[in-house]
Amino acid sequence: MQYETRSRSILKAVSWRTLATITTAVIVFVFTGKVALALTIGFLEVFAKMGLYFVHERVWQKLHFGKRNVPAFVVWFTGLPASGKKHLADGVFKQLKKERLKVERLDSHDIRPLFPTVGFSPEDVDRHIRRAGHLAAVLEKNGVIVIASFVSPFRKSREFARGLAGNFVEVYMKTTPEACEARDEHGHYRAARAGELTHFPGVNGPYEEPQNPQVVIDVEQTALDEAVRQVVRYLKKNILNKT
């Protein structure tokens, strides 16, 4: 939470007075041609108005007019493992950070290690995603923009997350298991095909496509930079620049 300190108000008063008194003295001189008068009036003004400016600042610090709140929202990236969610979400996150917005990044890879007992059964995955959705919604409610990336293969878990959030933007990474396997650096797809990983979305577990995603990224046809632009454009048009 931010507020303005007294020293900020004092420094503003000084910087303004320097600017303003020079202007006054110049005006008085132009109209009267008297240097001494211009300087005397300027001198008096310094003392009279410096204090006045400080009081004016403190009064305005209490007023809320014109302090605009940027609306928060949740951007939820869903798609098969190795569909590129993480890279895209990171790109969007960086872009919003650059605009000095308050953003939090939630990613499966960061949260799962904190809770090692959470497994990959459909029940565990559903519960995990619901929790992440709840976390995202509470952050959003507190004015924080959330960029979340989770495979989140089940529609019902994503709809739960959507239901808790105020403004939920679902981004679907549209691709195929084959294309993802070719990209997969960790060998997860191969392991799943060999039966070493179970419940693996796209191989031996389901991935339920979103029915009404707000943004669809055609993964094979879209360069990363262009995908970032697509998502940011959607957010600006529909949320950030909407009044």
Next chain:
Amino acid sequence: MQYETRSRSILKAVSWRTLATITTAVIVFVFTGKVALALTIGFLEVFAKMGLYFVHERVWQKLHFGKRNVPAFVVWFTGLPASGKKHLADGVFKQLKKERLKVERLDSHDIRPLFPTVGFSPEDVDRHIRRAGHLAAVLEKNGVIVIASFVSPFRKSREFARGLAGNFVEVYMKTTPEACEARDEHGHYRAARAGELTHFPGVNGPYEEPQNPQVVIDVEQTALDEAVRQVVRYLKKNILNKT
């Protein structure tokens, strides 16, 4: 997230100019005795400085000097069921809200219904509290003060929550199962004694007392208002008013 709009800067410029130009005109009149000169200079000043003031405001809007961040923290109320956590936490929450701080309230009674599959086995309770601790820490990291109340009977779960948070204030409701049972409006203690509820802290399940709580409330000896004051006093002294 908040920022200042252009219209706020415009209105501030107008309100300041009114105040300031009257002062200038009075000074000029006092020194020259000429009403016309005082008004002319005042008139010119209005135009020259109104624009200047607006520009000055916009430049300061970019500067971060003197915009002080209030530190966030997590206040974690722990204690037996019916020890009075919820009432005390609500009281502290209201007090901080009154001071216009950004505060979020997390309570077991609000979160559990969202996740009906979470049970009361030691494993489930531990997992639940770790999740709540994670939620609290992420909020804190984003500048939100968190007021959390959970029985949280296990030391290891509370220490997990403490480890994730930056500034963790543990408030221990010191009382006895007997006193809690006398206060218990829901008949949970009776049900636990009858064996209808299992793993019930203080009856047929453990409650591990905090070893180094930041605040200890002697529940039977302390009125609610006084308990709220004790917690708020601790927060002001150790966090809020500390620079």
